[in-house]
Amino acid sequence: MCLISIRAVAKCSSGPEIGLFYADPSGSSTWYPLWPSVPDTISLPWLTEGEIWISAFQDYDCSYHYQFSKNDVLVASGPMNHDWLLGTINPITGPGIYDLCAGTEWYICDRHWTIVVTDASEITPHCKLELRALLGGAAINGPNSTMRTQLRLTEDFPLTEPFTFMGWTDPTSGGESITGSMLDSTNTQPVVDWVRVELRSVENPNEVVHAINGLIHKNAVVTDADDHGLVFDVPPGFYHVAVRHRNHLPIVTEKVLLLPYSFYLYTNYQSVPVFGIDTRMPVPGSSNLALRPGNALLDEGPQRISYAGLDNDRDAILQRIGGIVPTAIVSGYYNEDLNMDGVVKYAGANNDRDVILQAIGGTVPTAVVVE
Numbered sequence: 121m122c123l124i125s126i127r128a129v130a131k132c133s134s135g136p137e138i139g140l141f142y143a144d145p146s147g148s149s150t151w152y153p154l155w156p157s158v159p160d161t162i163s164l165p166w167l168t169e170g171e172i173w174i175s176a177f178q179d180y181d182c183s184y185h186y187q188f189s190k191n192d193v194l195v196a197s198g199p200m201n202h203d204w205l206l207g208t209i210n211p212i213t214g215p216g217i218y219d220l221c222a223g224t225e226w227y228i229c230d231r232h233w234t235i236v237v238t239d240a241s242e243i244t245p246h247c248k249l250e251l252r253a254l255l256g257g258a259a260i261n262g263p264n265s266t267m268r269t270q271l272r273l274t275e276d277f278p279l280t281e282p283f284t285f286m287g288w289t290d291p292t293s294g295g296e297s298i299t300g301s302m303l304d305s306t307n308t309q310p311v312v313d314w315v316r317v318e319l320r321s322v323e324n325p326n327e328v329v330h331a332i333n334g335l336i337h338k339n340a341v342v343t344d345a346d347d348h349g350l351v352f353d354v355p356p357g358f359y360h361v362a363v364r365h366r367n368h369l370p371i372v373t374e375k376v377l378l379l380p381y382s383f384y385l386y387t388n389y390q391s392v393p394v395f396g397i398d399t400r401m402p403v404p405g406s407s408n409l410a411l412r413p414g415n416a417l418l419d420e421g422p423q424r425i426s427y428a429g430l431d432n433d434r435d436a437i438l439q440r441i442g443g444i445v446p447t448a449i450v451s452g453y454y455n456e457d458l459n460m461d462g463v464v465k466y467a468g469a470n471n472d473r474d475v476i477l478q479a480i481g482g483t484v485p486t487a488v489v490v491e
């Protein structure tokens with residue numbers, strides 16, 4: 121059985137919070153903060169095997185009240201529970217439009233959230249996913265978590281997704297393409313690179329249900345090749361989400377996600393755990409996590425990042441620049457361009473070799489990181 125609840129928390133020092141909390145078919149539960157970073161309207165499918173309910177919480181030094189209604193009819197109100205465990209206001213009893221408001225008095229609505237619950241059978245089998253992620257090689261240090269975008273200006277930046285050519289074939293995707301204007305500098309959120317986003321099966325996180333080859337932008341937002349949101353050709357339900365890139369370790373969410381999902385999934389946040397503790401790494405000066413860079417040489421089987429030994433990623437850089445003169449430079453769209461600035465460099469400022477050293481820990485050159 122899958123259990124879903126909306127949890128509202130009033131922290132008197134920082135204002136109220138609200139989030140989605142649910143137990144999923146894999147037997148685990150996930151907390152996704154909704155406020156203040158997401159819109160006030162949340163859309164959820166009503167799954168026949170599921171239950172949804174609303175809960176409200178607050179700290180002991182707070183005095184927030186709530187009002188909860190279904191289809192404009194007030195069904196519950198009162199002071200928020202002071203118990204973090206569970207403060208059930210009223211179960212969501214089926215499809216409808218639910219409204220939760222929170223205020224410092226029972227008659228005041230300082231904030232409110234609308235939860236639109238739709239019968240899954242009435243939703244066309246197209247599930248939207250709003251996704252943000254960071255590529256560690258392109259990530260700019262500091263709290264803002266943006267990425268450099270020079271790579272798109274290389275002459276050979278592919279206008280068709282590069283993954284099929286690499287052998288990452290998949291029956292549900294392939295051949296997505298863009299026009300050159302997508303790479304213009306006038307784009308307010310310029311393209312960083314191509315990424316592949318995959319929905320994986322609840323029962324088997326290795327099984328791809330549907331994939332899209334899309335674009336990751338400077339502000340971490342992932343879109344399809346037409347610069348629109350990601351829409352997967354699948355029925356509403358629970359899925360693992362995977363993000364893959366040419367020269368980063370892939371990530372797969374450890375918990376399943378309920379789709380359609382009307383608010384952003386931030387795979388760069390620690391609140392969204394992924395399989396494998398090493399597949400992400402912190403962006404210096406930020407609390408965000410990025411896909412781990414440094415995979416210049418793609419591996420047979422699980423992807424690994426290594427600086428020394430057989431099939432290491434460092435030698436791939438050296439070979440790309442000619443294999444003899446370590447100060448040589450090659451410009452273009454290459455897997456060995458680990459910091460994604462459009463140039464492959466082995467030595468000197470902003471070289472790509474250092475990206476591998478940092479990705480394996482920075483001290484022991486024989487260390488290896490595996491997805």
Ligand SMILES: [Ca+2]
Pocket residue numbers: 415416417418419423424425426431432433
């Ligand atoms: Ca490798």
Ligand SMILES: [Ca+2]
Pocket residue numbers: 456457458459460461462463464465470471472
């Ligand atoms: Ca580079």
